[in-house]
Amino acid sequence: MSPGMRPQGRGRLMDNPRTRVFILLAPVVTFFVVFNTIPTLWLLGLSFYNHSLTSGMPPEFIGFKNFVAIFNGKNSIWFDLSRTFTFVICGVTFQTLLGAALGFLFWGSKNMPGRRIALTLLFAPMVLTPVATGTFFRFIYDPTFGVLNYIARDGFGMAPIDFLGNPKIAFWAVLAVDSWMWTPFMTLMTLAALGSVPKAELEAAEIDRVPYLRRLSLVIWHHGKFIMMLGILLRTIDSFKTLDLIIPMTKGGPGQSTRLVALELNKQSFESFNMGWSSAYAVLLLLISIAMTSVFIYVLNLRRRKEAEE
Amino acid sequence: MTRLRATLYYGILWLISLCFFAPIGWIVLSSFKTQNEILAMPPKLLFSPTFDNYRALFANDGIFKQIANSVFLSLGAVIVAVVVSFLAAFCFSRFKPRGTDFLMFLLLSIRMLPGPAVILPVFLMYVAFGWKDSHLWLLLFYAMFSIPFSVWILKGFLDGVSTRYDETGLVNGGSWMHIIFKVVLPQVRPGLIAAFIFNLIFVWNEYLFNFIIGGVNTQNIPYALMVGTYSDGGLNWTFISAMTSIYMVLPIVFIFIFQKYLLVGMTFGTVRGEV
Structure with a gap:
């Protein structure tokens, strides 16, 4: 084939509906199968085995014993899960409220010097x-x-507080750092949501002298809720996954007070190398995250369905 | 009066921003102090700055390699991911093959899983195949992990580009290649940039995957910080503050330059103009 023919040949492949779908999707599907499908099947299989990398014993099939151990063991998954969900609910609520408040504050500052x-x-x-x-x-x-x-002692005359060493305070101290990191994200989402509100409708509402609260619910919430919901969902998911912020601060301690699911899994798999047990644990987390993904998609589709109705 | 109110309002906004920046400012300040000044009680706000920490930092041979690894992995992975995602998102948005919703769902579910659960089976696979500690395979894994979010953002933006453009292009004799890259691609530039930035920042700061399926060769800065290679197990505060100050320059410059694309990107294509 002469070099000049090539673009046409490629173009023809793209004109056939079957081949063009195949060509466009092939890379993503390859990535997905190699790095996700095969490992996930591996994980599912391994969750029924007793497999420790440190014992040197070959894997042994033990049925559902790993799952039973996770639910009934001394360090039952319920403690980690309830701690994680407390972390997620408290963190996301606080970050959303403060982030949204800051978003509204920054909304009207288009002419602020040095806004960027x-x-x-x-x-x-x-x-x-x-x-x-x-x-x-x-x-x-x-x-x-x-x-x-220093501030607590010299400013307020309090006794020194061991923020990360006291099991009662450590959890909240870690949550405070997480909130400091991620409140700006909710501000960003709020600004994006407010940006999606059409200016014409806001002006119309102002001319009609609609009271501010009703303007908020009728105009702003109506247009901005989709992006706000996305923000809350993304934050929920990321908060559920929190790991590398906590490891250097407390490693899950003191005691187990800051041990979230990701930390426990990380410890069991890459410090103790209990691969069978960890696989079972990961399978359970996979089920939880599939449930969360479904909620995410449901919210997205709500919007699509509504657009179809309109 | 209104002038005064505006000044007050802007003053409060600036104060809020500075409050959020304060801990980072403290890190940067600390990087110019000596070890004794860092540990001084009461904390020192006024001191004569020293560049010794930075000098000591760059005296380590490993640092340059780690920074190079960070740059190579994040840029490489994100470029691969954005290209692959754009093609897939175009296909999902325009041709809607059967199973689109299911595939989009599967893609997203990777992103929802805690890191150790994602990396555990991949670790076993990499060990079995001898792919551990290789730049290429680590890069490809990072690319895979960056794909879901990029596909979602890009599909949102592509859905917002009217199919009339495609039709016009086809009627005028353009091939699909021409339409994809010359007609549609330029219109979703904000989405491409947003996907690029968000994933770049993620890979730039990522530690776990590099630690588990990478190794000494592919080590990036977060990995070095975590295992405390030069920082005495994470207690050498001068080292940590200098390292962190250097390492955060790139992401902060990015969010300064591409600020408006971050905002537009997070609307998932529902807003096409300025936010």
């Missing part, structure tokens, strides 16, 4: 390396050398 720099400073926590943030916050929280204790 101010927003960059505000968004900076969320692009910081979580490992570095966690490590440095251990210093900020330090009972002897930390800034926070």
Whole structure:
């Protein structure tokens, strides 16, 4: 084939409905099968085996014993799950409320001098390396050398607080850092949501002297709710996955007070190398995340269905 | 009066931004202090800055390699991911093959799983095939992990581009290749940039995957920080503050330059103009 013929040949392949779908999807499907489908099947299989990389014994089929151990063992999954969901619910609620409030505050500041720099400073926590943030916050929280204790002691005359060493406080101290990192994300989502409200409708509402609260529910919420819901869902998912922020701060301790599901799985699989048990644990997390994905898709489709009706 | 109110309003906004930035500012300040000044009580706000920490940082040979790894992995993975995702998203948006919804669902579910659960079977597979500690395979895994979010963002933007453009192009004798890359691609640029930035920042800051399926060769900075290679197990605060200050420059520059695309990107294509 002469070089000049090539574009035409490729073009012809793209004109056939079957081949063009195949060509466009082939890369993504290849990636997906190699890095996801095969490993997931591997994981499912392994969850029925007793397989420890440190014992040197060949894997042994034990049926559902791994799952039974996870639910009934000394460190039952229920404790980790309830701690994780407390973390998710408290964190996401706080971040959404504060983030949305800040979003509304920043909404009317189009003419602010240095707005772009101010927003960059505000968004900076969320692009910081979580490992570095966690490590440095251990210093900020330090009972002897930390800034926070200095403020508490000299400013308010309080006794030194061991933020990360006290099992009652550690969980909330970690949650505070998580909120500091991710409140700006909810502000970003709020700004995006408010940006999707058509200006014409807002002006119309203003001319008609619609009271502010009704304007909020009728115009702003109507247009912005889709993006807000997306933001809350993304934050819920990421919060459920929290790992590398906590490891450098507490490693899940003191005791088990900051041990979320991701930390426990990380410890069992890559420190103790209990591969069978960890696979079963991962399968359970997979089921939970499939349930969360379904909620996500349901919300997205609500919008699509509504558009079809309109 | 209104002038005063505006000043007050802007002042409050600036104050909020600075409050959020304060801990980061503290990290940057600390990077110019000596070890004694960092640990001083009461904390020192005024001191004579020293560049010794940065000098010590770059005296390590490993640092340059780790930064190079960070750059190579994040850029490479995200470029591969955005190209692959764009093709797939175009297909999902225009031709709607059977099983589109199911595939989109599967893609998203990867993104929902906690890191260790994703990497555990991949780790076993990489060990079995001898793919561990290889730049190429780590890059491909990162690309896979960046695909779902990119497909979702791009599909939203592509759905917003009217199919009339495609039809006009076809009627005028353009091939599909021409339509995809010359007609449609330029119109979803905000989506492409948003997908690029979000995934780049993710891979840039990622530690677990690099730690588990990478190794000494592919080590990036978060990995080095976590295992405390040079930082005495994470207690050498001068090292950590200098390292962090250097490492956060790129993402912060990115969110400054591409700020409007971040906002537009998070609307998943529902807004085409300025936010």
